[in-house]
Amino acid sequence: MSAIVCFLISCYTVPASAHGATIDVMTLQVAIRASFDTGEPMAEAQVLIYSPESAETLWQTGETDSNGQFAFAPDPDISGLWEVTVRKAGHGHTTTFESGELSGQPSAGFADGFSRGPNSGSSRSALAQRWVTMAAVVWGFVGTALFFSRQQKGGTP
Amino acid sequence: MHIPDGIVPAQVCFAGYGLTGLLTFYSLKQIDRQGNANSNIPKASLLTAAFFVASSIYIPIPPTSIHLLLNGLLGVVLGYFAFPAILIGLFFQALVVGHGGWTTLGVNASMMGIPALLAYHIFQLRFLGNRQREKTPFWLGTFAFLGGSIGLALTALIFTGVVITTVPAEFDVGAEQAAIVTLMLIHVPLAILEGGFTAMLVLFLRRVKPELLTGR
Numbered sequence: 001m002s003a004i005v006c007f008l009i010s011c012y013t014v015p016a017s018a019h020g021a022t023i024d025v026m027t028l029q030v031a032i033r034a035s036f037d038t039g040e041p042m043a044e045a046q047v048l049i050y051s052p053e054s055a056e057t058l059w060q061t062g063e064t065d066s067n068g069q070f071a072f073a074p075d076p077d078i079s080g081l082w083e084v085t086v087r088k089a090g091h092g093h094t095t096t097f098e099s100g101e102l103s104g105q106p107s108a109g110f111a112d113g114f115s116r117g118p119n120s121g122s123s124r125s126a127l128a129q130r131w132v133t134m135a136a137v138v139w140g141f142v143g144t145a146l147f148f149s150r151q152q153k154g155g156t157p
Numbered sequence: 158m159h160i161p162d163g164i165v166p167a168q169v170c171f172a173g174y175g176l177t178g179l180l181t182f183y184s185l186k187q188i189d190r191q192g193n194a195n196s197n198i199p200k201a202s203l204l205t206a207a208f209f210v211a212s213s214i215y216i217p218i219p220p221t222s223i224h225l226l227l228n229g230l231l232g233v234v235l236g237y238f239a240f241p242a243i244l245i246g247l248f249f250q251a252l253v254v255g256h257g258g259w260t261t262l263g264v265n266a267s268m269m270g271i272p273a274l275l276a277y278h279i280f281q282l283r284f285l286g287n288r289q290r291e292k293t294p295f296w297l298g299t300f301a302f303l304g305g306s307i308g309l310a311l312t313a314l315i316f317t318g319v320v321i322t323t324v325p326a327e328f329d330v331g332a333e334q335a336a337i338v339t340l341m342l343i344h345v346p347l348a349i350l351e352g353g354f355t356a357m358l359v360l361f362l363r364r365v366k367p368e369l370l371t372g373r
Contacts, residue, residue, distance in 0.1 A: 037255060040221065040222060046328050046333065048328070061327075087164070087333065088333075089340040090164055090316065090333075092164060141206035144199075144202040145203045148195055148196075152199075
């Protein structure tokens with residue numbers, strides 16, 4: 001099984017009021033969704049996050065929920081490439097995103113706002129292409145078998 | 158049951174490639190020694206195709222789903238051809254399906270190829286002792302079952318050993334090891350299933366084309 005990690009970058013406000021005063025809090029959040037290539041979510045997988053400041057020191061750790069999702073709020077003052085690693089039972093994936101992508105707009109790609117991270121597995125739109133390629137490879141093996149069986153029957157081809 | 162890129166350290170990847178190189182050389186040498194290699198290529202090619210496709214066939218075994226492997230079956234039916242067949246199949250799985258990885262191709266080939274060679278030798282045990290035993294469908298099926306199931310079970314054990322001992326310290330090692338052991342246990346029913354399938358295939362070949370079965 002190979003693993004796929006998708007991102008959802010969202011920006012939302014949390015109003016809080018007391019005695020007529022209102023405070024709007026804006027939280028910039030990144031959500032990841034990890035799944036196997038079968039579409040099965042990587043539930044309760046471990047998540048490691050490295051900030052652009054250091055690829056050696058862990059910035060945050062966590063665990064995906066039953067849907068393979070995990071959300072965190074990167075420090076907006078740290079710009080650069082963030083690295084997210086998800087792992088479960090010897091299977092996993094590492095992907096990255098630019099802090100410049102934290103524009104406050106949900107990213108495009110999937111209907112629910114998630115987008116495929118770099119180096120992740122093939123998208124569902126490429127599924128047909130994958131099956132065609134698999135069929136071509138299988139036909140290559142069958143062709144090899146036919147070639148050599150013909151050689152046996154009739155001497156040299 | 159494929160180790161993807163980035164899961165094991167570089168030293169393990171290098172060792173995997175080294176071991177795979179040696180075993181490929183040894184297997185090709187044995188194939189050459191047995192002679193008449195061309196006659197076995199059609200069989201090896203078709204089973205390489207089956208091995209390549211098998212990793213895309215998932216069987217739901219709660220709490221997850223696992224895919225077929227067929228390395229034990231390849232060992233039983235192909236003999237020493239199994240190792241290069243598995244190496245080629247894994248190459249195309251990494252290229253087309255994304256199973257495994259380029260850095261771990263050697264580790265995966267050794268992890269699945271060594272049990273395949275062992276499965277071949279288990280199947281050859283039918284020639285030991287009683288001469289009539291090799292001709293009995295019961296014993297033929299039994300040794301094929303043992304080869305097919307032990308081939309997969311050993312692969313699961315090697316996977317567990319390699320991955321469980323190389324969990325990076327940044328992770329919760331205990332939780333990861335527990336998840337790996339759970340995955341290994343889930344492969345027990347698959348080992349029985351593949352053993353049964355191997356036995357059925359061997360008994361079928363015995364009836365329709367016995368010369369395809371490896372051995373004396």
